[in-house]
Amino acid sequence: MEKIYKACDENQELKENYFLKINKNVLKKDLKEINAIEKLFQYFISEQVDVENGKSAKLLYEELGWNQNVSYDVINSFWITFSYAMRLKYPGKYRIAKAGNVKIYKHHNTDWGYDSFPEKYFKENSEERGQVNDLCKEYPDILKLADMCHTVANFMPCPERFNSVKGLLGDVRDYLPLMIDKIQLCVDAGKDLEYYHLGSLQKVDNKIVKDWHSFFIKNQEKYCLSMYYQVKKNRISGITFFKGQSLSYPCPLEKEEVEECLKTMLDKINKRADLILNRYNEEHKSNS
Numbered sequence: 001m002e003k004i005y006k007a008c009d010e011n012q013e014l015k016e017n018y019f020l021k022i023n024k025n026v027l028k029k030d031l032k033e034i035n036a037i038e039k040l041f042q043y044f045i046s047e048q049v050d051v052e053n054g055k056s057a058k059l060l061y062e063e064l065g066w067n068q069n070v071s072y073d074v075i076n077s078f079w080i081t082f083s084y085a086m087r088l089k090y091p092g093k094y095r096i097a098k099a100g101n102v103k104i105y106k107h108h109n110t111d112w113g114y115d116s117f118p119e120k121y122f123k124e125n126s127e128e129r130g131q132v133n134d135l136c137k138e139y140p141d142i143l144k145l146a147d148m149c150h151t152v153a154n155f156m157p158c159p160e161r162f163n164s165v166k167g168l169l170g171d172v173r174d175y176l177p178l179m180i181d182k183i184q185l186c187v188d189a190g191k192d193l194e195y196y197h198l199g200s201l202q203k204v205d206n207k208i209v210k211d212w213h214s215f216f217i218k219n220q221e222k223y224c225l226s227m228y229y230q231v232k233k234n235r236i237s238g239i240t241f242f243k244g245q246s247l248s249y250p251c252p253l254e255k256e257e258v259e260e261c262l263k264t265m266l267d268k269i270n271k272r273a274d275l276i277l278n279r280y281n282e283e284h285k286s287n288s
Contacts, residue, residue, distance in 0.1 A: 036146035037132055040078055041118035043150075044106055050074075052155045060152045064280060066223065069157035073166065075228065076265045077174045078149045079106050084251050085139050085258045090131060100170055100251075141262035148266065153273035156223050159212050165204060169195050173250040177238025180216060180229040181247055184236050187213050224275040227268045241265060 043051065051057065052072040061067045083102040087094040097103045105116045120128045136143045148154055162179075172178045186193045186209045193204040216236050220226055229238045242252055242260040252258040 036143055037136070038121075040146050040149060041121050044079075044118045045116060045122075051150045057152060057155060061155075061157070064152075064276065065283075066157050071158050071160045071163055073156055073158040073163040074149065075154050075156050075176050076145065076149065076269060077167070078146055080173050080175070080251065081145070081258065081261055081265070082142060084253065085135060085142060086131070088253075088255055088258060089135055089138060101173075139258060139262060141259070141266060144266055145262055148269050151269070151273075153269050153276060156225065157219070159208075159215050161204065161208070162212060165193065165195070168197050168202075169193075171247040171250055175238075175241065175245070175250060176228050177240045178245070178247055178250055180236050180238040183209055183213050183216070185247070224272050224279060226275075227271050 050072075052074050057072070058067065061072070083094070083104050086104055087096060087102045094102050094104045105114050106118070117128060120126060121132065122129075166172060166176070166179045167174045169179070169182060172182050182193065186206060190206060192206050193209050195202055213236065216225070216229065217231050217234065220229070220231050227239065229236050240246070241264040242257045244257070245252075245261075252261045
């Protein structure tokens, strides 16, 4: 059934009317419609609410029956894979730091006075803008991922704290399949999930990790996540994005790995959009 919604953008500057009927275009509709790369970089330097938690997204969650949760996550984040692609193309400028991450700043570093990469990108006569343009010519799927990153087909409900922990774990690097493997590893070992953030040791109690484990077993079908992990005999295992990806090798370090990672991400987003749409249509057919 078609519904009309009026939604305000999170920063209250943009208003739009939603004529909402779930279809593939809606599921793949960017909720911040600007040039794909610039859209993400503007988002990174802003103080807006995470787009997956914004009002526009929540209207769609309600229509899809995903509104029982209070937390949501971007499944395939843009920044990590983008950073490693930049490191491959410009190895002298964007090196891998001791922590294993590429030394390229997503956010402004107040302590050290570093401008973020997105801030540099928007400056007049920006060298960084030229680098990104050349990168997209070599890896055209980078632009496609930027375009599809902030779409409902790339959002998922998740347990509380899951979103932030997934992005902070050094052996996960914000990749959902690896986070799935990390959860199973902690459940098997009966240990808390430990990690360092801003120099201090943080942990997620093993009981909470077990709750996360149960969440992903229970909701794999409901949230159309079967392309990201398998469930067998009460165990979960991630379906990785490139050959050889693992908790000990989380990021693509070779050109072929970056290309495979990007292609796999895009394929999964598209596949999930189809699955969500089919499920939605079946439910509404049976209710009509």
